[in-house]
Amino acid sequence: MGKIVFCEDDPMIQKLVVAALRGSGHELHIASDGEEGLALVRTVRPDLIFSDVSMPRLDGYQLGDALKASPDTAPIPLVFVTASVQRSQIAEAALHGAAGVLPKPFTMAELRSKVDELMTRTK
Amino acid sequence: MRRRSLFVAVPVVYAVTVYLALANTQTRTEEVEVLILVVGTSIVAGLVAWRFANRLEIARAQAEQGRGELAIVGQLSARLSGPLSPPEVASQFLAGIADVLPSSVTATLLQYEEAAESIKILAQQGGSVAPRPGIVYPVGALPPTMRAKLIGAHKSFVVDDTSLIPDWAVLVTEIPVLAHARSFAALPLVSRSRLIGALTLVDEHPAAISRDLLQLVALLGQYVAGALHNALSIAEADSRADREAVVNRISQRIYSNLDPDAVVRSALEELGTELKVSRVLITGTTDGDLSVIHEWHAAGVEPVPIGTHGSLPLSALATREGRTIAVRDARVDARLKDLTLGSHALIEGGTLASVATPIGLEGQLSGILVLDQVDAPRAWTSQEIRLLEAVARELRTALEAAHLLQAWERESQRMLALHRASAIVAAETDPTNVLRDVLEAAGTLVGRGSASLYRWDGRARLLRHADKVEPQHGVPLVLRAGEGISGQAFLTQRPVIVNDYANWEHAVASTREAGWRAALAVPLLRGGQALGVLTVRSTNPLTRFDEEDARLLGLFGDQALAALTTAELLEQQRLAVEQLERLNAAKSNFVSIVSHEFRTPLTGIQGFSELIRDEDLTPAEMKEYAGDINADAQRLNRMITEMLDLDRMESGRMTLTRERTDVNAIVTEAAERLAPNSPRHPIQLNLEPQLPLVDIDRDKINQVILNLLSNAVKYSPGGGKIVITTRVEGDFVHVFVRDSGLGIPADSLEKVFERYSRLESGATRYIQGTGLGLPIARQIIEMHGGNAWVESTVGEGSVFQFTLPLVAVASA
DSSP states (O other), X not given: OOEEEEEOOOHHHHHHHHHHHGGGOOEEEEESSHHHHHHHHHHHOOSEEEEESSOXXXXXXXXXXXXXXXXXXXXXXXXXXXXXXXXXHHHHHHHTTOSEEEESSOOHHHHHHHHHHHHHHHO | OHHHHXXXXXXXXXXXXXXXXXXXXXXXXXXXXXXXXXXXHHHHHHHHHHHHHHHHHHHHHHHHHHHHHHHHHHHHHHHHOSOOOHHHHHHHHHHHHGGGSOTTOEEEEEEEETTTTEEEEEEEESSSSOOOTTOEEEGGGSOHHHIIIIIITOOOEEESOGGGSTTHHHHTTTXXXXXXXXXXXXXXXXXXXXXXXXXXXXXXXXXXXXXXHXXXXXXXXXXXXXXXXXXXXHHHHHHHHHHHHHHHHHHHHHHTOOSHHHHHHHHHHHHHHHHTOSEEEEEEEETTEEEEEEEEEOTTSXXXXXXXXXXXXXXXXXXXXXXXXXXXXXXXXXXXXXXXXXXSGGGGGGOOEEEEEEEEETTEEXXXXXXXXXXXXXXXXXXXXXXXXXXXXXXXXXXXXXXXHHHHHHHHHHHHHHHHHHHHHHHOOSHHHHHHHHHHHHHHHTSSOEEEEEEEETTTTEEEESOOSOOOTTOOSEEOTTXXXXXXXXXXXXXXXXXXXGGOTTOOHHHHHTTOOEEEEEEEEETTEEEEEEEEEEOOTTOOOOHHHHHHHHHHHHHHHHHHHHHHHHHHHHHHHHHHHHHHHHHHHHHHHHHHHHHHHHHHHHHHHHHHHHSOOOHHHHHHHHHHHHHXXXXXXHHHHHHHHHHHHHTTOOOOOEEEEOHHHHHHHHHHHHGGGOTTSOEEEEOOTTOOOEEEEHHHHHHHHHHHHHHHHHTOTTOOOEEEEEEEETTEEEEEEEOOSSOOOXXXXXXXXXXXXOOOOTTTTTOOOOSOHHHHHHHHHHHXXXXXXXXXXXXXXXXXXXEEESSOOOOO
């Protein structure tokens, strides 16, 4: 089983993710903003990272750039969770090192399949 | 005489001889009788013989005299035959009559030159005076009685003894030869009713000229008059031909030029060179004062500057009389001593002789053509005067043509200027620039002055100054129809020209005080309706606007109005498009923001409900998730409500429910509600204890304060104190919400109150919201009659503040 860091400022969504992944066997770490997320990634060394784009202090794209800048964290797959799902933003997400995009609102099945897909790839 | 006495003597000698013969043979008585008889008979016979002899003598003398006259006439006829010039005719005539004149008499034959008003010595003979042919005297130099008789009435003027005429010497000062005359006779020479000249006889002794002689000379004079007339006619014809040649040359030069100034210049030069005068001038009346308009001067002659005026007596005289006036010697010419003609300024510039002739143009006197001679007096000949008059006529015609052409050229130049101005104006699409260009072009189009444009405000029934900048020259900002020159032009729908602005009855006081001297206003008409007025003004006292200016400005005004209207329509369209674009951008921005914001609570609702449906949950978990769904649904609802609220407020569909409220209470309540959720943002209250109650919509103001507080928290991501202050300032309650957050750049201080315009900076793009919080807050405050704004320093924080009037104001 792997480790996941999930960055999300909205408390409701934090709670939802926790509930959704409770039975998956993965070790889930929640961060409330980008900075917190970056620190968590460095300590936890997750196999997969989810991040909201709009967050206080350090937003999702800045977090992505910081992760890619470091050889330790660069290989970890990063998925942006965003409500803005226009084409241009998906392209921008890729620019910031995204391995995938999870559009809001997402279903639990979508979340879980994204987790399974990327966890398998890293293993 | 001798013969006549013989006829008397013979009868007397016979009578005495008969008496002596009879005395020796007869008685005394018989002697006496015989004596009486013989003496009587002798006396009768003597008388008869004397009378007979006398008759015979007279007849003989008469025959002799007739033979003499006949001889003189025959001699003259021979002398005067053949082609002779007038001076030759004159000298031949004088030579022909020399025999009949006493040797002490000086005979002079004079030619009368009507155009030059002069008499010229053609020939002179006899006496002790040296002959002076060629000398010319003005008619004015003759004694008045002589002038009247000889020239006025064509009668002889005879003086037996000049010493009996008072002041004779004074009367003839100008004709020295007459000064010494004691006997004087002047006989007119008339041919075909025209005065050709005169014959004068002068003797230094009184009564030296007998009646017989005068009769004879008058008879012969009639004979020479005809000959002289013919000679003069031939000479005149010759000189006319010469003159025509000169005039032709001059007219060719002047017609080759179409600029009136150049026409005049070349004519003056030609004339001056041809007649070898010192100067040629054209004088004319400008503003009732004669002045020099054109001038040509020969090399080395002091010029008379153009503009010289006030004392041009000869021009004044020619103007007054309407004919040519010639002056031989200005120093002695009595006509120039008339003080009403101005001072003796003809001599200015050294002018001694001058001749002036009027130039008429378009039926009006357009000037006086003047020849000046500076170095010496000059006797102007008819030839010269006719030439001057001919040039004046040519000049008039040429000037007329040139003026016409110039008018046409001016017209086309004006049209060109008009097109250029219109093109400039039409090239602009920004109404402000169009107006600026219109005003500039209008001012320069009529050559001088600055322009203003008024538009008719139909609702206020006023003319409004179109330029928004502070008008100068006392230009009024608004005018009623009929007020001032612009109002007059608007009211009458006709151009108004005022050249004596200072004394114009309708002048607006401020414009008069600003020194307007002349103004021109044209109505801007469309479809027979006046939409405005274009007015040009000048503070230059020399400015004169005319009908042409008005016409031109009117034409320009029409185009200017069209350009301005077009530009305004374009501008309106551009603004509308811009507004639409902005609205569109705002809308799509809004859609993206709203969809983004809506998706977050939607994710919760969707996710938790999915969990409840799909997972095996405990009833407690299920209840909890249901609560979460509810919370997110409420959040979504709030977002929608907010959006609709602003829409309703902005469209005026929301009203306030006012009640007397303590603002401090609302602030305290809001702070208390927020505090638990924002531990990193301690809230400090700094409230005015004596804050009066105000009539406000409690819920709405609460909403504003909550919004400002949540913003303060949201935009201070690093945490920090939030200070809320209330105080009374003037007639307002003033509320401040200070944070120590990111701050707002100066150029965005207003933007944050615009709809959907959350700052798109990297530092703030994560900050959630509907983009409607501040627009709603401002809307609510303004509905209460207050103001909402922000002061901020980037990096230090912002102070959002609003005011509420102490006394409720009707909501807008």
